[in-house]
Amino acid sequence: MRLIPGRPWRHTLIRLGLFVAAVAIPAALLGAFWAGLALATTTIAGWSLWRLSRVLDRLRHQRRFTAPEGWGAWSELDALLYQRQRETRARKRRLMGMLRAYREAAAALPDAVVVLDRAQLRILWFNQAAHRLVGLQYPRDLGAGFTHLVRTPRVVDWLRAGRSDEPLMDMPSPIDDGVRLSYRLIPYFADQWLLVVRDVTKLMHLEQVRRDFVANVSHELRTPLTVVHGYLDMLEPEEKPEWAPLLQEMRHQSRRMTQIVEDLLTLSRLEGQERLPEETVGMASMLANLRREARALSQGRHEVETIDEALCDLRGSPKELHSAFSNLVTNAVRYTPEGGRVTIRLERCGDGGLALSVTDTGVGIPPQHVGRITERFYRVSTSRSRDSGGTGLGLSIVKHVIALHQARLEIESEVGVGSTFRVVFGPERNLERSEAEDIA
Numbered sequence: 001m002r003l004i005p006g007r008p009w010r011h012t013l014i015r016l017g018l019f020v021a022a023v024a025i026p027a028a029l030l031g032a033f034w035a036g037l038a039l040a041t042t043t044i045a046g047w048s049l050w051r052l053s054r055v056l057d058r059l060r061h062q063r064r065f066t067a068p069e070g071w072g073a074w075s076e077l078d079a080l081l082y083q084r085q086r087e088t089r090a091r092k093r094r095l096m097g098m099l100r101a102y103r104e105a106a107a108a109l110p111d112a113v114v115v116l117d118r119a120q121l122r123i124l125w126f127n128q129a130a131h132r133l134v135g136l137q138y139p140r141d142l143g144a145g146f147t148h149l150v151r152t153p154r155v156v157d158w159l160r161a162g163r164s165d166e167p168l169m170d171m172p173s174p175i176d177d178g179v180r181l182s183y184r185l186i187p188y189f190a191d192q193w194l195l196v197v198r199d200v201t202k203l204m205h206l207e208q209v210r211r212d213f214v215a216n217v218s219h220e221l222r223t224p225l226t227v228v229h230g231y232l233d234m235l236e237p238e239e240k241p242e243w244a245p246l247l248q249e250m251r252h253q254s255r256r257m258t259q260i261v262e263d264l265l266t267l268s269r270l271e272g273q274e275r276l277p278e279e280t281v282g283m284a285s286m287l288a289n290l291r292r293e294a295r296a297l298s299q300g301r302h303e304v305e306t307i308d309e310a311l312c313d314l315r316g317s318p319k320e321l322h323s324a325f326s327n328l329v330t331n332a333v334r335y336t337p338e339g340g341r342v343t344i345r346l347e348r349c350g351d352g353g354l355a356l357s358v359t360d361t362g363v364g365i366p367p368q369h370v371g372r373i374t375e376r377f378y379r380v381s382t383s384r385s386r387d388s389g390g391t392g393l394g395l396s397i398v399k400h401v402i403a404l405h406q407a408r409l410e411i412e413s414e415v416g417v418g419s420t421f422r423v424v425f426g427p428e429r430n431l432e433r434s435e436a437e438d439i440a
Contacts (some may be wrong), residue, residue, distance in 0.1 A: 112197035135175040215268040263393035270400040276317040324401035327394035336362035352427030365413040
């Protein structure tokens with residue numbers, strides 16, 4: 001039925017007028033005009049109410065409208081409702097088809113996908129892989145708390161903290177310790193998380209093979225390097241003055257090779273650990289040691305300053321933290337021109353955490369390199385790193401140490417102005433100095 005705006009109303013008014021005339025004129029001839037007019041209008045009102053009740057009944061009970069037939073405004077209303085209902089049903093079928101396709105795609109994924117409620121971490125939906133990797137059962141576990149079913153402490157702490165900025169790697173499966181999983185948390189809706197769990201067993205095996213290879217090669221290199229050092233120390237430049245430059249370069253390169261081997265062994269040891277022994281780290285003495293090391297390396301060419309604004313200590317591994325902080329300070333001194341400034345600052349964060357930053361006035365790092373400088377052997381400038389004696393592994397060691405302390409590394413740098421490396425610790429590692437003394 002093709003609707004023409006305005007015409008149904010004219011037809012309705014004309015037909016109603018003819019109906020009123022057909023009733024009122026005979027009544028007037030019989031001397032009962034007003035009675036006939038009242039009967040006609042009452043009949044029209046009753047018919048209109050009946051048509052209205054049919055429309056309301058259909059809308060209230062979601063009954064299917066039939067293809068409209070007839071004439072007038074009520075037929076036009078039926079036609080419009082019929083058209084909207086067909087469009088709504090077609091849209092609903094398309095949406096249901098899309099939803100079914102998305103669910104089938106999610107169900108076919110090899111990764112486990114779990115939709116969680118943010119407030120209580122309740123399970124709202126999961127795919128088939130979640131049963132295979134995590135052990136969830138359908139429909140038994142729908143509505144249950146995920147942390148009640150997967151009780152691995154690190155997973156529980158990570159989920160409750162809402163750490164969507166970084167994945168949780170190499171965790172055992174709740175149903176098979178031989179299967180290693182990675183967890184990634186993705187913001188889904190304002191009140192929901194999307195948890196993606198992936199089987200990384202093969203990847204972790206390859207990573208372990210790589211670590212073992214590096215560790216074994218590094219251990220095997222120690223013996224020949226020790227022999228080379230011994231023979232080089234036996235050669236005196238005074239006996240062969242013409243060999244002096246060669247001996248000096250050989251000693252420099254052998255020391256550099258030894259440092260690379262030691263750093264590789266340190267990295268292998270850190271990568272094989274999940275936790276470090278923790279105790280109170282006295283930050284006052286730590287800052288003093290870092291200042292002394294920086295001044296010894298600088299030999300008066302730079303201004304070295306330490307600022308303790310936090311006046312508190314840290315809970316962690318003193319040896320590993322000193323190694324990480326020392327690497328940052330050493331880099332700052334090496335890449336700052338003579339006459340520059342190196343500032344080591346300890347400060348509190350707004351959330352109650354603690355931050356140690358190392359700021360220099362050196363050459364700076366181009367923006368395209370900032371995201372990769374913590375990769376092993378990655379160099380912004382190869383020649384400059386070799387001239388300064390760097391191994392290319394210092395920042396990799398820093399990254400692994402702070403990861404084991406659940407901290408993060410923030411880097412700000414501008415070419416020609418300088419750089420700031422800031423290690424930020426959570427509030428749980430902040431220890432008041434008086435409290436630290438009591439524990440000690």
